[in-house]
Amino acid sequence: MIGARKRNTLLAGLAMATVFATAACGSSSAEGNGGDGGVADTIKIAQVQDQTGAVAYAGVGASEGAELAIEEINEQGFLGDGVKIELEKLDTAGEIERASSEMNKAMADKDVMAILGPTQSQQAATVSPLVGRTKVPTIFTQAGAEGVVTNDYTFRATPPMESYYEPVLDHLKAEGAKTISVLYNATFPTFALLGKDSVPQWAEDRGMEVVQSLPVEMTTQDFAGQAQQIASKKPDALVMLLIAPQSVTALGQLKDAGYDGQVVATSVQAAGNISEAGDDANGLVYPVPYSVAFTDESSVAFTKAFEKKFDKSANPYNADGYDAMWWIAKAIKASGDSSREGIQKGLVEVAGEGYDGAMGAVTFEGNDARVPGHLVRWMDGAETLVN
Amino acid sequence: MPVQDVLNAATLGSIYLLFTLGMALVWGTIGILNFAHGATFMFSAFIAHVVTKQVELPFLPVVAIAVVVGAVMSTLTQLLAFQPILKRSKNQHAAEMRILIGGIGVAAIPLALAQRYTRSSPFGFQSTYDAQVYEFLGLRITTTAVIIIVTGLTIGVALTIWLRRSRQGLALRAIGVDAETSAGMGVNRPALALGTMAVAGGLAGLAGALLTFQLGAIAPETGDILLIKAFAIVVLGGLGSMLGTVLGAYILAAAETFVVVMNWGTWVNAVSFGLIFLILLVRPQGLLGRKEVRRT
Numbered sequence: 001m002i003g004a005r006k007r008n009t010l011l012a013g014l015a016m017a018t019v020f021a022t023a024a025c026g027s028s029s030a031e032g033n034g035g036d037g038g039v040a041d042t043i044k045i046a047q048v049q050d051q052t053g054a055v056a057y058a059g060v061g062a063s064e065g066a067e068l069a070i071e072e073i074n075e076q077g078f079l080g081d082g083v084k085i086e087l088e089k090l091d092t093a094g095e096i097e098r099a100s101s102e103m104n105k106a107m108a109d110k111d112v113m114a115i116l117g118p119t120q121s122q123q124a125a126t127v128s129p130l131v132g133r134t135k136v137p138t139i140f141t142q143a144g145a146e147g148v149v150t151n152d153y154t155f156r157a158t159p160p161m162e163s164y165y166e167p168v169l170d171h172l173k174a175e176g177a178k179t180i181s182v183l184y185n186a187t188f189p190t191f192a193l194l195g196k197d198s199v200p201q202w203a204e205d206r207g208m209e210v211v212q213s214l215p216v217e218m219t220t221q222d223f224a225g226q227a228q229q230i231a232s233k234k235p236d237a238l239v240m241l242l243i244a245p246q247s248v249t250a251l252g253q254l255k256d257a258g259y260d261g262q263v264v265a266t267s268v269q270a271a272g273n274i275s276e277a278g279d280d281a282n283g284l285v286y287p288v289p290y291s292v293a294f295t296d297e298s299s300v301a302f303t304k305a306f307e308k309k310f311d312k313s314a315n316p317y318n319a320d321g322y323d324a325m326w327w328i329a330k331a332i333k334a335s336g337d338s339s340r341e342g343i344q345k346g347l348v349e350v351a352g353e354g355y356d357g358a359m360g361a362v363t364f365e366g367n368d369a370r371v372p373g374h375l376v377r378w379m380d381g382a383e384t385l386v387n
Numbered sequence: 388m389p390v391q392d393v394l395n396a397a398t399l400g401s402i403y404l405l406f407t408l409g410m411a412l413v414w415g416t417i418g419i420l421n422f423a424h425g426a427t428f429m430f431s432a433f434i435a436h437v438v439t440k441q442v443e444l445p446f447l448p449v450v451a452i453a454v455v456v457g458a459v460m461s462t463l464t465q466l467l468a469f470q471p472i473l474k475r476s477k478n479q480h481a482a483e484m485r486i487l488i489g490g491i492g493v494a495a496i497p498l499a500l501a502q503r504y505t506r507s508s509p510f511g512f513q514s515t516y517d518a519q520v521y522e523f524l525g526l527r528i529t530t531t532a533v534i535i536i537v538t539g540l541t542i543g544v545a546l547t548i549w550l551r552r553s554r555q556g557l558a559l560r561a562i563g564v565d566a567e568t569s570a571g572m573g574v575n576r577p578a579l580a581l582g583t584m585a586v587a588g589g590l591a592g593l594a595g596a597l598l599t600f601q602l603g604a605i606a607p608e609t610g611d612i613l614l615i616k617a618f619a620i621v622v623l624g625g626l627g628s629m630l631g632t633v634l635g636a637y638i639l640a641a642a643e644t645f646v647v648v649m650n651w652g653t654w655v656n657a658v659s660f661g662l663i664f665l666i667l668l669v670r671p672q673g674l675l676g677r678k679e680v681r682r683t
Contacts (some may be wrong), residue, residue, distance in 0.1 A: 227646035245509035276604035
């Protein structure tokens with residue numbers, strides 16, 4: 001009898017312990033995903049971006065920027081005493097399939113509260129619907145094409161290039177250009193849109209004539225033919241929308257062909273990507289969402305902090321990661337909730353107000369960042385602000 | 388096409404030729420389709436880039452560094468990857484398949500190293516060499532382009548003659564026809580294979596250096612793009628024919644230049660490879676390939 005009572009007591013104790021344990025787990029789970037409020041001591045953010053592959057510079061650059069932001073957030077106690085943000089890097093290696101599988105992995109991890117999503121448009125567009133279904137707030141950096149910011153859980157910290165490219169045409173008009181040629185990589189979605197549609201339209205709006213439009217492929221490596229065609233047309237300016245290695249070659253071959261008009265390019269040429277062109281790149285003008293030449297207070301603060309931490313100059317990809325991570329931190333603070341739902345709500349709230357970041361004053365169209373951008377001129381290995 | 392476009396096609400064809408020669412030599416003689424050739428090309432230029440970051444060098448030392456690096460890399464690839472695969476494979480067909488995969492594996496290593504170091508940004512040389520532009524009767528050509536055309540044609544013709552007339556060339560061609568019989572006749576296949584791979588690697592290094600001078604900079608992935616073109620050139624020219632490779636390189640370049648002149652920029656690959664496809668429909672063995680040749 002006594003033995004049976006003891007056994008019943010033991011079973012009851014086990015049952016109680018199980019109930020408490022389950023409740024505790026449930027509470028933790030609810031706090032993690034349900035948006036019941038509260039900020040966890042450790043908030044895990046996954047960075048699912050290229051760390052290797054052809055566009056690794058964007059992902060690795062964003063990593064450095066994010067690491068700086070996390071260091072500042074944690075050291076300042078921005079989210080409260082003892083609250084830490086942790087970053088887990090998952091390499092998409094330049095592959096769409098890998099991006100999809102790594103995003104699935106990050107989303108399946110209940111500890112991951114938000115994601116820095118792929119930098120390449122094709123990768124980002126592929127995983128975007130998945131983000132909407134699994135409801136893990138994801139901030140894309142770069143990935144400027146359409147079809148990336150498609151639902152309430154997808155955000156973009158880097159303004160699409162076309163949103164700050166138009167001032168380039170104002171600059172050309174101010175410089176007295178009447179005729180322009182367009183040389184563009186038609187396989188690169190952002191450049192295809194700009195080169196085929198936007199730039200010709202903006203030029204027409206300003207009374208400039210597009211005398212030549214030369215599309216090339218992603219695999220084009222030699223531009224001798226195009227350079228000579230451009231030199232023979234003698235346009236006042238050339239809009240060059242090419243990826244980094246292509247632009248180095250094109251600039252050299254344009255010079256060899258005898259073209260001496262103004263060349264304007266894109267932010268792809270930033271981050272020192274054009275430095276290998278040497279003197280051929282002198283005078284190149286391009287719009288950037290961030291440059292070390294920016295004088296906005298928040299940009300200067302970022303530039304200095306980055307140089308101090310990494311002992312090198314910051315680039316637009318660093319600024320992407322930095323602003324994205326601070327956006328998440330501000331979102332958590334705004335909603336007072338570090339769960340996935342809380343961060344999503346906070347991101348929307350912060351986007352509604354905008355913020356000052358590495359890229360200066362950032363505003364939003366929906367979940368999509370916008371910056372005024374500035375034109376910079378490359379001269380002797382450094383960028384200087386135009387105007 | 389105007390003369391300037393012919394000149395452009397000649398330069399582009401010589402670039403393709405320089406890159407393809409080493410690959411064609413190895414594939415057409417010792418039967419190794421080396422998919423690491425593009426990585427050897429890129430990594431040779433990459434090492435020269437790393438060296439010239441430390442010390443600015445003239446043209447020839449840069450080229451020499453790339454050639455040596457290419458030869459060493461290719462020799463090591465043969466010694467550490469392809470030779471063991473050949474030894475362990477039951478038959479030649481299995482060996483060829485494994486070498487193909489092995490080449491892709493080998494290529495991944497230098498590619499990853501260069502990508503990590505450069506963050507996939509373009510890289511060039513810090514050199515005292517400064518290309519001059521010559522203008523003659525309205526035609527423009529740079530010193531680098533002249534060097535590339537002369538070097539490409541000279542090496543292409545020299546290799547063709549060497550393979551046809553020298554004893555080593557005869558031995559190599561014998562391996563290509565029947566490795567076992569040629570070994571029975573006293574041909575030292577491993578030694579010749581090693582030498583051929585070293586020469587091919589040196590050619591890849593030479594192409595890497597000259598192309599980087601010509602383009603200003605290349606990216607870690609540049610070799611992969613050229614590899615596909617080289618593959619098409621060898622097949623078009625006819626496997627085993629160096630003269631066919633020379634022809635194939637200039638035909639592909641002429642087709643691409645024509646597409647550029649017509650401003651069909653996004654159709655370059657489609658038109659060029661479509662043309663090759665059509666030629667191969669008529670001559671499956673390639674332009675100068677021989678039907679009766681049976682490789683190892």
